Amino acid sequence: MSQVISVTPHVSISDRITKRLQQGELTQQQVAEFQDFLGEVENKFFQHPVITKNIYTRWFSQGTATDEELRHFIKQFSVFSNQFLLAALAKTINASTLQQSRASREILLNELGVIYRKVGQKIGSNAAQTEDEKDLEGDPELVSIEGTVDGGICRFKAAHFEWLIGVAEGLGLSYADIGKRKHGSATTLHFCDELIRLYGSDDPLIAEGASFAVENWAAAGFWQELEEGLLRIKQSRHPQLRLAFFTWHNRVEGQHAGHTLEELEEVYFHADFDRDKFMQGGEEILDAIAVFWNGLNGDRLNHINI
Structure with a gap:
């Protein structure tokens, strides 16, 4: 053969x-x-251009963003991050199998503060890290990039949005300044709404295509570019910035994307697989992601900061 x-x-x-x-x-x-x-x-x-040519994140990686531009970025990213919870909940509710429901809950519960646990590994086993190491590599009391939430510990400070608050506070923003729909620009809210419509779709093949595209977009390098820019800013003028939100996501997203091909192999060979619907879900969510980043880039060029 x-x-x-x-x-x-x-x-x-x-x-x-x-x-x-x-x-x-x-x-x-x-x-x-x-x-x-x-x-x-x-x-x-x-x-897709949002994966091969993200002009905004490429610029951001240089670390030249002003404080105003940084605060605008954090506000918009916080709206996406917080509103993603609604899309993840919809994806969990609309899952067509128990296995898919559990996979969706893994993501949602981890977002909310349930720490991934590897079987046989104690949480906090590397507690001798310095505070700087914890910020760059993850506080072992709060994060892990491997394992399952099943049997994991829930901690308020492990919620991803709380890590993002830590970044915001270093720039003079507070909890009240970020994460709500009222803080989002039109392009940010378009992305959030499309996430709910597509990633959380009750059509399993639309949702599968959107999920595959989202996870592989997340693993395609934009987190690395954001981390590079923020590290440069931290080193040059904002040593107080806490970057665990970005450094952790940069490390974990490759693991998520690795699972999506296996999931795709499972659904593709089912008799009811609809290739066109899968592609529709993926292409439309990538277009929405592009609207988000292009919106940020347009705001930067036009000096618009909400």
């Missing part, structure tokens, strides 16, 4: 699919069609 060749650096035929082919669970034609589908995912998702 001929070897199945990977289609792209981003999405490829996995060992799981090759094994199913060798065991006769899948035909060569099914695998070839899946390979063609992954090629479409590569072209329409991974080559």
Whole structure:
């Protein structure tokens, strides 16, 4: 039997699919069609401008943002971060299987402060870290990038929004200044509403496409660019900035994206899989993400700060 060749650096035929082919669970034609589908995912998702050419985050990585621009960024990002909870809840409620419900709850509960736990590992096992190390690598009492929330500890300070408050406070903002819809620009709110409509859709294939696109967008490098810019700003003029929100997300998102291909393999070979709906969900959410970042870039160029 001929070897199945990977289609792209981003999405490829996995060992799981090759094994199913060798065991006769899948035909060569099914695998070839899946390979063609992954090629479409590569072209329409991974080559989307918001992934390949995010002008705002590329600029941000230079660390030249003024304090006004920083505060505007934190306000808009906090609205997205807080409103994402509604989309994650909708995704949990609308999950079509118990397994998908649990996967959605993993994300939602971790956002709310339930710490990932690896079986057999004590939380806080590296408590000898300095405060600076905790900020860059994660306070072991509050964060972990591996494991499950099942059996994890819930702590208020582990909620992602509380980490973001820590960043905001270093820039003279308070809890009252961030996270609410009233703080969002029109482009930010468009993104938030599209997250609820698509990521939290009651159509499982629209939601699956949106989820796949969101997780792979999150792992495509924008967190790294944000972290680089904030570290430069912290080192040059704001040593008090607490960056755990950004450093933790930069490390964890690759793990999330790694799970999405496995989920895609599960749904693709079901009889009711609708390729067009999956692509619709992914393309439309990526367009909405682009509206968010392009809005921030437009605000920067036009000196608009809410």
